[in-house]
Amino acid sequence: MSVSIFDSFLTTSEMIAVFDDAAVVDAMFRFEAALARAQADEGMIPAAAASAIAGVCKAELYDIPALIHAGRRAGSLAIPLVKELTRTVALYDEEAARHVHWGSTSQDVIDSAMVLVTRDALQLLDDGLAELSGHLFKLAQDHLATPVLARTLMQPAQVTSFGFKLAGWLAPLVRARTALRAAAERALQLQLGGAVGTLSVMKDKGAPVATRVAALLGLRVADAAWHTQRDEWVRLGMEVAVLTGSLGKLATDLSLMAQGEIAELAEPSGNGRGGSSAMPHKRNPVSSMIALAASRRTPQHAAALLACMDQQHERGLGNWQAELAEWPPLFLSAHGALRALNDAFAGLNVDRERMLANIAALHGLVSAESASSYLAGAIGRPKAHALLEGLTRRVTSEGKPLDALLRETIEADPQLASQVDLHKLATLFDPAAAAEPARRLADSQLQALRSRMAELDATQPYKD
Known part of the structure; x- marks a missing residue:
């Protein structure tokens, strides 16, 4: 996909590649190839036809910009794609060309393709969450008893431990990783319903074909076509939005603790990182900045998804198309925030002495x-x-x-x-003694979080 220079500043090249035009088109061709193979296995079309179709379901064979341009006129990218696929198959086997996309509809191929690329996007988020959780867990273990000011309403409140604060940053990330997997288990499902969701063209072969297509693509078989029932899909989007909000909270706290007047934490520096074009002394928290900017954009995309749920009858007019456009930015922002915070916490500087000095400065x-x-x-x-x-x-x-x-x-x-x-x-009035209750709580929380992290690390739900 094409993103502006300012969009690319807030995300990663890896996530851009997931939703790249070529990646989406490739996923659409994977659907078409799986559909043909499944129909051949069910005796609906000749095996030779399925081989001919699958043999040219390769994105690199097609002029993708031309397909996108034609899709704007047709109202759907699937229409010119299927047309070009049919034409290409006919060059080698005219009989096989009659069986291209048989019994399916445009939304089937596009929704299924979006499910496939979203699975790849979720793998990137899962990897990023595992990495960031690991950084936070190690820091929390190292600083279980480190006294630091707790602040409420932006004012000094009591002494807590930095380990307890880190556990508070870590817990929502572990919950997000868990919630994303649960939502993905329901949402990463095949879309195959035909014109109005009934698979009427395939008659009694519809359900067996759907089962085979889903197996070939590594997707769950849907209970029914979800052309305009977007609840599970949007719930997945909302979990991505909630994750990004949690990352924004973490970035907020980090940036506040890194302020020069506080100086309890500092992001890594060097090699031009965090510098100023005018002030040589500055050490700007660029990771926090990127994560905050990414999280600020997320609520609008989440709200747009919710606004697109009132899709008309058996096929949405405008709202499904808007949903498609709003989907990638959620993942782009989430992964950008994750990458930025991983960069920060991999080399975070923790100033214990400054934490104690800030406590002492309040004179008890x-x-x-x-x-x-x-x-x-x-x-x-x-x-x-x-x-x-x-x-x-x-x-x-x-x-x-x-x-x-x-x-x-x-x-x-x-x-x-x-x-x-x-x-x-x-x-x-002893900071170490005052931090002891927080240390005990953090120790207990971290044991539970360590156990949950181990369970999550032991499985790979996004592998097809």
Whole structure:
């Protein structure tokens, strides 16, 4: 397929090749060859005719730009393709040419071809997800106990562990890989219904032929023609969109943590990566940028697919054609985001010291809730909350650490001092201790994710 220079910036050459004009046309010819062979096996057409048809079902034999141009006039690429296939077969065997595309219809060949190339696209996504999940899992294991600020509403909240944050990035990707496989199992099905979905021309041979064609192409046999029943197909598209949204969330967090004022993470640099044409000091998060740009485009394509579902009667007018055009961009964006984030996480720089410095710069304020909860056991929740509220204001105005102010307050009150374990109180302000609950949760999550990843890695559902 042809993409603009700006489209190509946000995707990969591999995914462009999957939906390339030649790839789609080749898949259409694979359908026609399988149809002829299946009909011959069922005794519907002579075996010699099937061989003659299959022998010229090769995309390289045809002028693909001319087919596309003719398809615009005909309203369907399948019409000139079948015409040229019939003409080519007739050059060698006029009798065989009578059996080309017999009992099928234009939507059968195009939908089945799109299923075939989509299976290849899903393999690329699955491989990319496996790679990115591996990077995140390793980082999470390495940083299970690394303290880092958790932020809510874009503000510092409490101390968590970077491993816990990574597990939160990893889990949606494992779920997406699982969900894509489940949706693909239903959606990657043969389309073969003939003119109105009844296979009436093939009579009692329709179902056996469909079974044979599906087997030859490595596809599931559909319960019935799905010419205008697009639910399973669109659900697959929605899973791709959800995946891209999850990648956008990951890229958002990465870019925020890579800001110069935060500097807890940094994408790989060097060889011109992330540079600026004007500012030599800059280290731009280009992987995050590509993933974010790709994810921003996805909702519109997903919405368009949903808008195309109201297809009229037994053949859509305009909406099926629009759906075909909206389908590839979903995969182009998803794979572009995946590739970009794989590049980033393969060489991600994690600055533990900066994470600790950012926690320390808040002078203990992120431990205020923990301290308040602890003191509530001694003086009750209302008094503890009021005490910490007043002290946090002093931290802001005086710049003194909260733990020091709290210790001074307790030591100045003999009754309170007798009820408080100052050593235990001090641990509440220790980043490593504060990150411990997150570390335990992350460890448990990663064990479950490791098990699910192993199950996914053990199977190859997109191989025909």
